[in-house]
Amino acid sequence: MKERRYHSVRLDKSQCRACTNCLKHCPTEAIRVRGGRAHIIDERCIDCGECIRICEYHAKFAVTDPLSALEQYKYTIALPAPSLYSQFKHVKNRAAILEALKKIGFTDVFEVARGADIATRAIRDRLEKPDAPRPLISSACPTVVRLIQVRFPSLIDNIVDVRQPMEIAGMVAKDEFCKKNGCDPEDVGCFFITPCPAKMTAIHNPIGHKTSAFAGAISILDIYGKLRSYVNEQMMEEPDNDTTPLGVGWGTSSGEAMAVCPGNSLCVDGIQNVSRVLEEIENDKLSDLVYFEGNACMGGCVGGPLMFENNYVAKTSLRKLVDAMPKSDPADRVSRSLMQRYPLYTDQEIEPNSAMQLDENIAVAIQKMDHMNEILDRLPGYDCGSCGSPTCRTFAEDIVRGYCGELDCIHILKERIRTMAQQMVELAQTKRE
Amino acid sequence: MEGLIHEEYYVNKGDYVTAGSASADMKRKLRQLGVSALILRRLAVASYEVELNLVIHSLGGKLIFDVDSEGVTLISEDRGPGIPDIEMAMKEGFSTANDEARSLGFGAGMGLPNMKRNADEFDIQSKVGVGTTITMRFLLK
Numbered sequence: 001m002k003e004r005r006y007h008s009v010r011l012d013k014s015q016c017r018a019c020t021n022c023l024k025h026c027p028t029e030a031i032r033v034r035g036g037r038a039h040i041i042d043e044r045c046i047d048c049g050e051c052i053r054i055c056e057y058h059a060k061f062a063v064t065d066p067l068s069a070l071e072q073y074k075y076t077i078a079l080p081a082p083s084l085y086s087q088f089k090h091v092k093n094r095a096a097i098l099e100a101l102k103k104i105g106f107t108d109v110f111e112v113a114r115g116a117d118i119a120t121r122a123i124r125d126r127l128e129k130p131d132a133p134r135p136l137i138s139s140a141c142p143t144v145v146r147l148i149q150v151r152f153p154s155l156i157d158n159i160v161d162v163r164q165p166m167e168i169a170g171m172v173a174k175d176e177f178c179k180k181n182g183c184d185p186e187d188v189g190c191f192f193i194t195p196c197p198a199k200m201t202a203i204h205n206p207i208g209h210k211t212s213a214f215a216g217a218i219s220i221l222d223i224y225g226k227l228r229s230y231v232n233e234q235m236m237e238e239p240d241n242d243t244t245p246l247g248v249g250w251g252t253s254s255g256e257a258m259a260v261c262p263g264n265s266l267c268v269d270g271i272q273n274v275s276r277v278l279e280e281i282e283n284d285k286l287s288d289l290v291y292f293e294g295n296a297c298m299g300g301c302v303g304g305p306l307m308f309e310n311n312y313v314a315k316t317s318l319r320k321l322v323d324a325m326p327k328s329d330p331a332d333r334v335s336r337s338l339m340q341r342y343p344l345y346t347d348q349e350i351e352p353n354s355a356m357q358l359d360e361n362i363a364v365a366i367q368k369m370d371h372m373n374e375i376l377d378r379l380p381g382y383d384c385g386s387c388g389s390p391t392c393r394t395f396a397e398d399i400v401r402g403y404c405g406e407l408d409c410i411h412i413l414k415e416r417i418r419t420m421a422q423q424m425v426e427l428a429q430t431k432r433e
Numbered sequence: 434m435e436g437l438i439h440e441e442y443y444v445n446k447g448d449y450v451t452a453g454s455a456s457a458d459m460k461r462k463l464r465q466l467g468v469s470a471l472i473l474r475r476l477a478v479a480s481y482e483v484e485l486n487l488v489i490h491s492l493g494g495k496l497i498f499d500v501d502s503e504g505v506t507l508i509s510e511d512r513g514p515g516i517p518d519i520e521m522a523m524k525e526g527f528s529t530a531n532d533e534a535r536s537l538g539f540g541a542g543m544g545l546p547n548m549k550r551n552a553d554e555f556d557i558q559s560k561v562g563v564g565t566t567i568t569m570r571f572l573l574k
Contacts, residue, residue: 153464154474279457282474283481284547357467362573363502365466369438397465 006204007045008062008197009052013037015059020385022051022060027271028150028355032398033388043355046146047198048271048296049305062197062306065216067223070105073189073215075181077173078106079166080193082113082251083301084220085321086314088231094248094321095239100230101193104223108177111239112192115169117247117330120259122162122344124331127261127290133158135266135281135289138256140164142202143296144274145350152278153352158292161346163209165250166192166199170213171342189215193223195304196297208346219306238326242333245325252315253300255322257293259330265291270298358400372396380411438462438500444487447533452488456480459498459507466500468573475551476505476571482544483509483567489530491565504553504572515561523549523557 016037023031023038030044031051038059040051051060070076078101085094098109119140126132137158139145148155170190178185192199192214200217249255257265266289268277274294280286297303302318303311358372359365375396382392387408389395398404407413440462442455459480463473480496487494487509494511516522525546549555552569559565 151464153470154477156470279453282460282477283453283456284478285481352470354467356464358465360467362466362468366438366500366502369462369465373438 006201007040007042007047008064008200008204009040009045009047009049010061010063011038011040012059012061015057017057017059019057020388020390021054021056023385023388023390025050025054026390027147027275029390029394031390032403033385034404041355043353044150046143046150046296047196047201048143048147049197050271052197052305062200062219064194064197064200064219064222064306065191067105067218067226069216069218070189070191074187075107075177075183076105076189076191076215077108077110077177078102078191078193078218079110079112079115079169079173079214081166081195081199081220081301082111082116082248082255083195083304083307083314083318084193084251085248086251086302086318087220087224087307087309088228088233089309089313089317090233091231091235091321092233092324093235093238094243095237096232096235097227098239099232099235100227103230104226106191108173110169110173110176110190111241111243111247112166112169113243113247113250114241115165115167115172115247116250116256116259117242117244118168118172118334118339118342118344119162119165120246120256120330121334121339122168123160123260123291126160126162134287135292136160137281138260138291138293139208139346140250140256140293141198141295142207143196143198143271144294145207146198146353147271147275147296148278149350149353150355151275152282154282155278156350156352158281159350161208163344163346164202165247166202167206167209167213168342168344172338174213175342191215192217193220194218195220195301195307197305198296208348208350209343210348220304221306221308224308242328244328244330244333245322246330248318248325249322251301251318253295254293255300257291260293261291264289265293267293267295269295269300269303271296358397368400372400375399375406378406378412379409382411384411386410438466438498440498442484442496442498444484444491444494444496446488446491446493448488452485453481455496455498456484462498462500463505468505472571472573476507479548479551479569479571480507482548483507483569486544486567487511494564502573504570507552507569507571509565509567511564511566513562513564515563516557516559516565517561519557519559 018036028044030041101109194217203212203214206212246259253269254267257267299311299315302314358368379392387395491511492513497508499506553572554570556568
């Protein structure tokens, strides 16, 4: 029995109507409907949140921390994702939002955009290495990294070994806060203000490093109302920090690519689109490309499942805020000495996720696939989802894995009943000899 | 009992709509069989190249995909036109791709050399007017 994997996306049984909408939209075929409700296969879920978006009964939700989690720490630091700023379209300056975060209970605030500035420099360094894989793939979106683990394991070596801006910001924030105030790191809790469930999962199950700098993550949607009431839209002054417009730009798709490698990068948003392009990278069709930025959500983080504003509106709002900032570059605002002070690079191997594998023994796996193909030949190929598996192919796979039987297919069942009915008629018509 | 996966994919000349789908299906199967990432990558590149070769250069043909517990065999058989000078065709940068293919980014003359580089065993037989058969073998260990 494999260890149950933590993930943030969950199902509220009481709301689930066992429809098949979520089945069809899951990019890793991680959902099944059995026994009158949906189930998420933990090993396969990459926390993209597509099912949260598609479920009209709101049966899918993301587990994040409540504001009351702050009470466990003497000091708390809010680390807002740059995409948070996109939710307030009339705000002229980030300072208004940073101040509001303090008013809802945080001791201090540290922008993840600053972490993005540091990551920008670290990735630029990596791109200068002559033996860097082409294209180098961004590690910022945890859902894309997990998608690669599940569906494109051969691309793991292309993922840049720089930690996510969130984690970098968390380390720096905690360290600087403790130095400035002379307090014990144990007393300080860093909370990520998150646009998506994937980041929550990344805190519990970090990819590429052992532990997270965060105590938890708070959903933007959860605090939006409260935060809004404290935001002073008239506030004009710049926040007193080194954050650059490029760092803030990471909140929308192409922001990272523009900061890291404006000359020869490709940016793709939306999980299905990302899958298609990763397929091309795997086939070596894009080997002249230097950097690939993939965002699971449309528009980038501004389109996260835990956002309030429409993603197109949000993208424009953030763009306006970025354009209004004084020009500066991470090369001038992030010092080499700062970069040497923190572990900016990953130190754990990213492993392929074997959840799609039929068996650990290849000879057995071949037999199972053979059996699967036989079953598939008997199935109607409608991909209707009535059996509870997303496609006929996955249904055949589920039978081979022992999760269901052929009669769970209503079309096969119908056929079987027809045959039985005919046999009964024949029996009834048989004359006594 | 030794199991065996056997699939055949028919590939039509000039069919850019479905180009790459055979290679994608093979990749999915190999992933389910638990083939290592390194070998998967080599197979991805070679199978995609060989499939596109059928679309771009041949009059049509088929791909035969066999998996046993030791390795994967991929055979491409086409109905012509055949390659007059195999040695020349194997050179990097040599291509006879038409403008349509080039406009789609193909025809850099890396196809055959790329296949050979990625496969553990590579064989090519061709007869003008008859067809070309490429046989590649990938070892799983």
